[in-house]
Amino acid sequence: MRLPVPNSCSLQLVDDVVAERQNGVNAAFFTSIRADWRAKVQEYIGAGGSPQFVQPWPDVAHRKNKFLNLYLSPKKASAHGLVLDQLRDHGLNLCPACGEAGAPNTLDHYLPKGIYPHFCITPHNLFPMCDACQGKKLEKTGDAANPRFFIHPYFDVFVAEQVIKLLIDPPFDTPTFNLIPDPELPAEQLALVESHVRELAIDQRYGHFFREQHRRLIRLVQIMRNSGLNVADTLEMFRVNSEDPSANSWEHVFYAAVLSNAAMLNYLETEPLPTLP
Ligand SMILES: [Zn+2]
Structure with a gap:
């Protein structure tokens, strides 16, 4: 951010x-x-x-x-x-x-x-x-191969945009999640985001959060369908709401991933949804 x-x-x-x-x-x-x-x-x-x-x-x-x-x-x-x-x-x-x-x-x-x-x-x-x-x-800064590990929140102004993406892979009842740097970033920024995520072990910390978001999503989409709400339009409202204060908040990264995943959207809009605990 x-x-x-x-x-x-x-x-x-x-x-x-x-x-x-x-x-x-x-x-x-x-x-x-x-x-x-x-x-x-x-x-x-x-x-x-x-x-x-x-x-x-x-x-x-x-x-x-x-x-x-x-x-x-x-x-x-x-x-x-x-x-x-x-x-x-x-x-x-x-x-x-x-x-x-x-x-x-x-x-x-x-x-x-x-x-x-x-x-x-x-x-x-x-x-x-x-x-x-x-x-x-801790006291890490970088190493010989990679002299700067971490994003600087005052100087690396590119992180005002979303720089990490979540990949959600089927089966959508129990999906798998992978967090990656935005592949469209220039090479130097991509390497910085990669080392930042790796060295702060962000990819080892988000699993529980995304599984919980998925459980809530299924429940919310069932309510949208029962109420006759358009699923994609309503999820877009959730995405916009979570974009403030940062497009890199875990919640925004999750909704952005759902909305950019055509197969998952199709699943949410048309297929039978599981009853999750
Ligand atoms: Zn933190």
Whole structure:
């Protein structure tokens, strides 16, 4: 799911954090790195946070905790404390990384804070994520063959469109489900969606959801038929309703798959439907 870039300026936050430390024990450290830190944040924004281009900062590796403490124990009403509060007060009802319904209750560091501690409070590097995704992502970024595993919700603007497709194969009483990247995506985007789905194990998590959606679908279609409603038109309303806030929500992906599957639509409109528990 595409997210709007945070309102807070990541560069201004560097200046504010350094200014707030001027009377403390870390004044000399933060003053000495301010210009370089700013340059690193600028580089991050320019490169869309890609680990292919944004390298760790070895010079500050031994002072890592000075950054991490900003994230782990922000003072109330401090510049970064307010930014973190704003990011946590997101009002989302689905996880931007996987599309599963539910309010995501952690913040992910797109470039992990253990490797890139200087981005641990950078708003452009932080976004809400569900526990299941967070538990799979951990400190992964990419590998030699595939330098970037994950979609960035602020910079990969193509995810505003539906980028994953569900294939529903017969028998339609008990179908099989397969989630794939949209085959019409350009090669680079397709590879990114593929690694994102694989590394977050999204394809191991959706099975139960789609089986439950299928059970509800059969029941709803039987009611539509009994009421004389047009099945395809009514399902299209369900699809449109679930497209907000993201075409990649699991519910939207399900209805889009049903409506684009002529054999399944024919089954739903004309064949005897099973009574499912
Ligand atoms: Zn998730």
